Amino acid sequence: MPEPTPRNHPNIPDNPAGRPVILLTRPRVASERFAGQLEARIGGSARIVVAPLAEIVPTHAPVPDPDAFDFVVFTSENGAAMLGGAPRRLPCYCVGARTAEAAQGLGYEPAHVARDVSALIRHLLAHPPTGQGLYARGVQVSHPLAEALAEEGIRITETMLYRQAPQNWSGALVAEITGADVIAPLFSPHIARRFRASLEVSGLRAAAVALSPSVAAALGPDFRGEIHTCAAPDAESMCTAVEGLLDAWGKLEQAGSPS
Template sequence: MTCEVTLRVMQVHQTPTLLLTRPRPASERFARGLTGVEIVIAPLMEIVGTGARVELNGVDGLILTSEAAVGFLPPSTLPAYCVGPRTATAARAAGLQAEVAGLTADELVENLTARPPHDRLLHVHGTQTRGDVAARLANAGLSVAEVAAYDQRRLPPSEVFSEALTRPHLIVPLFSPRSASIFAEAAPSLRADTRLVALSDAVADALPPEMRRQTRVASMPTGKDMRIALELLGVELVSP
């Protein structure tokens, strides 16, 4: 009598890992409401003040291209022209009359040039900037000064970061060209199943070609669209 034995191989589902490399407060905020992944926070930069004084005497309005600038402003109720809804939300919470003037620095420059406020503006930004916002607006005839109020200081890769790179089904969201270039230097090689998610084409373009091939770009450069892009990779979105 012959017994036929059928072996059935069960495929074990591997929980993805979401690696967040932004400064810790921003990473912790972004992680809220995400499930279906193991979240690892391993910052590759931190926000520190430069010591430069933000003087608002004689200023009629502010230009804010990052929410990081909000924490370095003195109390004010000035109008603020912001890049992105997250920056505008943070500015309103600080008491400013904030509006979204564009989703990117280029859009902000285009919109303020097309409808210039008759104000003396101050662009508060970090030491690492893109887009030459103040110079381009000044060339268009606007009255714009600028101050570098903070620095995005690099942090060395931690053991937590290095260990996360070895995990299968790793997902890494990248929010700025600077964070993308820092990540690429900190991660000389990636597993073939690692997936990067870039906030915009400019962020993706800061990656080397081999990493670019493993990258998905969010449909719009907003935190909401970044979360939607992550959903497509298996991250469950519980709250907006």
């Protein structure tokens, strides 16, 4: 199992007393990317540790030919990456700007970009595309998009091209952060459920910052810790929420303060 990756602000000791830990539990590539965004906002106020609870792996299912469809739906950039390039400028419907950028880079033409899956479903029901659609998705999804569309007569084929393979925290990681003030940004219901289970096994305590109400709900009503929800379901709002929590805890360094 890969060891957790610490990302430390220069000039700050590895784990000084009193410095909170930001525990990033998404798949490693996404966690590393968000770590860079967050580090630019909070500087050395906290120690950022990448400790994935899942990794993206292909299902090895047959990959459909996008050219056989009239439009494509992507709810994550992983779906776009696994489906691959479009032979023509096929219209696509996406969740999130990053997903749309990934799809556009592969030759698709974003027709609509929604902030979350629920908003995308509402848009597609209000403005139903014509023809046969393809939904390139993972095994674990938070909303039954295809079923919701099919009930209203929108023709769409699902293909499960990737899954989130479970990862576990090492004993070394648990020992390393036990006793620290831990903040965990959570980006999906699946990871939120994995996070809660991992806390129960490890005995760790943490405050959760959920990307959306559905992510917060996945932690359960009896979650033993603070739960904060982002104002909007995007990375910038997540950074703002984490920054605000550090400030509320009195742990946020002011710009230009001595390290």
